[in-house]
Amino acid sequence: MGKITTSIITIGDELLIGQTIDTNSAWMAQELNALGIWVHRRVAIGDVREDILSNLAKEAELSDIVLITGGLGPTADDITKPTLCDYFQTRLVQDEATLQRVLHIFESRGLPILERNVAQAMVPESCTVIANERGTAPGMWFEKDGKIYVSMPGVPHEMKGIMESYVLPQLAAHFNTPAVVHRTLITSGMGESFVAERLTAFEAKLPPHIKLAYLPSYSLLKLRLTAFGADKVTSAAELTVYFHELMALLPDITVTDQDISIGEVLGQLLKERGKTVGTAESCTGGQISTWITAIPGSSAYYKGSAITYANEMKMKLLGVKSETLQAYGAVSEETVTEMLAGALQLLETDYAIAVSGIMGPDGGTPEKPVGTVWVAVGSREKMTAIKYHLRYDRERNTQMTAVYAMNELRKLILE
Known part of the structure; x- marks a missing residue:
């Protein structure tokens, strides 16, 4: 049929x-x-x-x-x-x-x-x-x-x-339906067109019954290989060979070889290592913790969050210094670094994520336009802070910040 x-x-x-x-x-x-x-x-x-x-x-x-x-x-x-x-x-x-x-x-x-x-x-x-x-x-x-x-x-x-x-x-x-088998590789850190350029030779040699689809979503790119055939076992075996070749071409930008959310990726990593995480969120307003706790069993590694939208809450809950906020502002490397340290102390976790940014549509300045975001991730032993310049609407900027922050922690844990 x-x-x-x-x-x-x-x-x-x-x-x-x-x-x-x-x-x-x-x-x-x-x-x-x-x-x-x-x-x-x-x-x-x-x-x-x-x-x-x-x-x-x-x-x-x-x-x-x-x-x-x-x-x-x-x-x-x-x-x-x-x-x-x-x-x-x-x-x-x-x-x-x-x-x-x-x-x-x-x-x-x-x-x-x-x-x-x-x-x-x-x-x-x-x-x-x-x-x-x-x-x-x-x-x-x-x-x-x-x-x-x-x-x-x-x-x-x-x-x-x-x-x-x-x-x-x-x-x-x-119905006597054909076998359809999918494998998905999720990447981050390289645009769709640049990934496609790297995969030109790989795509050219794919047989007609195996297709590669590019599925961009916020700061992640899903690469889905699909095999069509009469037998699921045979199709899966053939697809696995091509999927491993795909993975070998993109080791530097691979997030996971499963079709799962960034929350589940981070959760698996923490659970495997027996570590815990918490968040200090300003501009994301709890989005990161929402995605973490959307995963069943997240209580094994997630302790809690401090949603410190206002500067006084950053000072009161996380110990951010008044002089830091006055000198550098809420959206700065210095502030998110202090937020991160405060979250680690307050929540007593192995790792933490801290974010502060300007999501828009207003609130920006020439020095810090809308879409400016600082993310800090780390532990007591190792911390890193990254600045992003996002260019979308408020909702998308918020979700992209959450993805970037969780992925930065993933990379730090794997270092």
């Missing part, structure tokens, strides 16, 4: 006006790709009957699978189910199992149940009902003219539950 293709249709006016960000499509694409099923179209449409009908027909002409999220709620603007009835020429009927689940949810919470809540148990008669263990709106599986359609709630937690428990296993059983 050739390439299995999928279209994803997300339904909801809130998606079109930017009120809600579509994270569902990205997650579904990753999960489908792992099965060897390719998403080649993603479409966002409003709660309009004609748009839903026309896009269902159009995507079914192009894809083997059509996945739909949204429009299954209990309010008047949720029109997906009656529209699906029109498309599949069927009618709404009550699903007893769904009704009992809805009743149980409301009764267990001591809440009154409304008629519109009972209506959640109404489903198109021609569908296979998929239980939603995380909410009231069930998923629905349809087959028509050799194509598969699946309608699911737009709530990410509920959609993921339905995908993991039913949709993905069913699709894997239904």
